[in-house]
Amino acid sequence: MAKMSKLHKQADEYFKLLEEQKYEKRATHIFGCEPSLAVFLLWCNxxxxxxxxxxxxxxxxxxxxKLSFINANWAPLKHIKGxxxxxxNAIFxxxxxxxxxxxxxxxxxxxxxxxxxxxFVEYAKFVIDRLNSELPKRSDFLVKKRRSDAQKNNRGRK
Structure with missing residues (x-):
């Protein structure tokens, strides 16, 4: 019987955070009294x-x-920079x-x-919108993971 593919635990947790946390709404709510925490929430998003x-x-x-992959040549950020x-520049x-x-x-x-x-607020919202619009759905992650696992398993059998 084939092993069922699962996303990394962190991926599941992060999808849940995106659904539940409402970062932008919370940041807007506290901006007047805690602007640094508000932009920190936007960074978390x-x-x-x-x-x-x-x-x-x-x-x-x-x-x-680690966030060592953040650079202007990584495709999603290259797109934003373009x-x-x-x-x-304001965000990264x-x-x-x-x-x-x-x-x-x-x-x-x-x-x-x-x-x-x-x-930072306007630019962070722009970056969030761009990253959100390019983020595949959780179901797309699972499809890719299944394919990737199947390829990995097939290579292991040869």
């Missing part, structure tokens, strides 16, 4: 989408625990990007003033 996209493209590799270079591309600032927020809880992070 981006990170979930990035990891799911990476997993889909390399479904037989281990779950992408459409809106300002959004790419500089020492003042949201990707870099999120460390400060996450590890120190530093309060960052609204005027220092407001520019």
């Amino acid at each position: 981006i990170e979930v989408l990035l990891r799911l996209n990476k997993y889909y493209h390399k479904i037989q590799e281990p779950w992408p625990d 459409i809106n270079v300002d959004a790419y 591309g500089s020492s003042k990007s949201l990707w870099k600032i999120r460390n400060e927020i996450a590890h120190t809880g530093k309060f960052i003033e609204e005027h220092e992070v407001i520019h």
Whole structure:
């Protein structure tokens, strides 16, 4: 009997987070009083989408625990950069990007003033929309995983 293909546990958890967390709604709600936490929530949404996209493209590799794959040559980000270079740079591309600032927020809880992070909101929403629109459905992940597992099993039998 063939072994049933399953997605990585993290992939299932991340799909559930996307359904339940409503990151943008929560970020909008707290932006006035906690702007740094609001943009951090937007980053969390981006990170979930990035990891799911990476997993889909390399479904037989281990779950992408590290974000070392983030660069302008990775197809989803190359596409974003091609459409809106300002959004790419604001979120990923500089020492003042949201990707870099999120460390400060996450590890120190530093309060960052609204005027220092407001520019991230529009760009983060753009990136989230692009990554969401390109993210395959969970069922597509399962189909790809089954095919990949079948190919792997067939190679192992030869």
